[in-house]
Amino acid sequence: MGAAPFPAGILIAAVVFHATVVLSSFPATFHLERGITANYKLKLSKLKERDRVRHGRMLQSSGVGVVDFPVQGTFDPFLVGLYYTRLQLGTPPRDFYVQIDTGSDVLWVSCGSCNGCPVNSGLHIPLNFFDPGSSPTASLISCSDQRCSLGLQSSDSVCSAQNNLCGYNFQYGDGSGTSGYYVSDLLHFDTVLGGSVMNNSSAPIVFGCSALQTGDLTKSDRAVDGIFGFGQQDMSVVSQLASQGISPRAFSHCLKGDDSGGGILVLGEIVEPNIVYTPLVPSQPHYNLNMQSISVNGQTLAIDPSVFGTSSSQGTIIDSGTTLAYLAEAAYDPFISAITSIVSPSVRPYLSKGNHCYLISSRVVLRCGALAFRKFRVKG
Incomplete structure (x- = not known):
């Protein structure tokens, strides 16, 4: 994902090995033989199908299927600065x-007659507007519908006595926002179950229909059709599909950090070995981690551990929708000082719009976003 595609119809040689483990003597020996002969060729589509089945076996963790989504975008704020599917x-x-x-928790997309919704995108992707009236499987969610109460868990739902529609109003940390109403319609997806890929699967889900957007959501440079929330509330698509027995109430998300971007996004658990896990802080509205320390060049910084504690006003969360990493001031200042102390003497640090940048020559400037950290103050 993210790499340049092969030309359509290309034939490539595939090498697949079958392994036999012999345990009759020590050390154990492995006899490898080709599953596909060296002069045999497969179409790219066939090879990709083999890989998808194999990945399905790696990801399968229960009797329900694994839902797979493509991932595009990069971490680089000077290129894309977000990941999307x-x-x-x-x-x-x-x-x-x-x-x-x-x-965030809810999936929402731009709808017809939206005020402030961008109509084109600098990401070179076509933008669409969802129209409930043109889809025979769509239905509006009323205030009396029990599904409307799912949004009330996170104070997202609002009801209008005038039209009895279950609505929402989201405000994000960057100051942008969106409001609209909830609809129910089919989500189409591919699932992997028992090593077999099943295409053209679908399930009814509730999602937001955006009628108003403000702030950065109105800008066209990195515009998308909406936001896919993967939070823990019952209104999230993860929870909705799990309640229907379609996929586990878990997701696996891998972000590629190189310039090619992309990654992996599946509803299901990765069962591949050699993965290092870290526990989440329980009973939190977001995915909070127990951050312990920060090290620069192998040296642990002298930061009060209480800075990393979780409370109602602070904590360390994993947020794929935020471009930069943010540090509390008590951690940010020692971090920047440590970075500055180890850079070459020929590098001159300076501030640009509040960002710490480094001039590495008279003609080349290290981009300010390369540090990818910002400071914020913790409100006591």
Whole structure:
């Protein structure tokens, strides 16, 4: 994902090995033989199908299927600065590109007659507007619908006595926001179950229909069709599909950190060995981690551990929808000082719009976003 695609129809040689383990003597020996002969060729589509089945076995963790989504975008704020995926909603299915966000709970997309919604994108992706009236499988969610109460868990739902529609109003940390109403329609996806890929699967889900957008959401340079929230509340798509027995109530998300971008996003658990895990702080609205310390060049910084503690006003969360990493001032200042102390004497640090940058020559400037850290104050 993210790499340049092969030309359509290309034939490439595939090498697949079968391994036999012999345990009759020590040390154990492995006899390898080709599953596909050296002069045999496979179409790229066949090879990709083999890989998808193999990945399905790696990801399978229960009797339910694994739902797979493509991932595009990069971490670099000077290129894209976000990760997004393509969804298909409605009847007939229509494509919608949505930002992947572990810091919010609800899936929403732009709808017709939206005020402030961008109509084109600098990401070179087509933008669509969802129209409930043009999809025969769509239905509006009323205030009396029990599904409306799912949004009340996170204070997202609002009800209008005038039209009895279950609405929402989201405000994000960067000052942007969106409001609209909830609809129910089909989400189309691919699942992997028992090593077999099943295409054209679908399930009804509730999602937001955006009628108003403000702040950075209105800008076209990195515009997408909406936001795909992967939070823990019952309104999230993860929870909705799990309640229908379609996929586990878990997701696996891998972000590629190189310039090619992309990554992996599946609803299901990775069962591949050699993965290092860290526990989440329980009973938190976001995915909070127990951050312990920060080291620069192998040296642990002298930061009061209480800075990393979790409370109602602070904590360390994993948020794929935020471009930069943010540190409390008590951690940020020692971190920047440590970075500055180890850079070459020929490098001159300076501030640009509040960002710490480093001039590495008279003609070349290290981009300020390369540090990818910002400071914020903790309100006591």
